[in-house]
Amino acid sequence: MSDLQEQFEKAAKDSKNIAVKPSNDDLLFLYAHYKQANEGNCTGKRPGMMDLVGRAKYDAWKKLEGMTKEDAMKKYIDKVHSLKGKI
Numbered sequence: 001m002s003d004l005q006e007q008f009e010k011a012a013k014d015s016k017n018i019a020v021k022p023s024n025d026d027l028l029f030l031y032a033h034y035k036q037a038n039e040g041n042c043t044g045k046r047p048g049m050m051d052l053v054g055r056a057k058y059d060a061w062k063k064l065e066g067m068t069k070e071d072a073m074k075k076y077i078d079k080v081h082s083l084k085g086k087i
Contacts, residue, residue: 032064034076036061042064
């Protein structure tokens with residue numbers, strides 16, 4: 001396993017123990033970058049207008065289309081570290 005992969009998995013675990021609840025924008029950032037790092041480009045149909053949360057998640061992930069797995073991991077790790085520093 002690569003060092004980046006190990007850091008990413010640690011950040012994913014650490015994200016569950018952030019002292020202050022992240023903003024919705026931060027949560028969407030984490031969700032989208034996690035999905036991009038694990039699954040690649042966004043797939044499936046965009047959720048309907050009544051599914052506001054699903055639609056926001058889909059849109060956040062879709063914006064990352066073309067981003068490499070490594071870049072998504074790095075940005076995810078950096079975001080978790082910055083959120084852990086906020087108290």
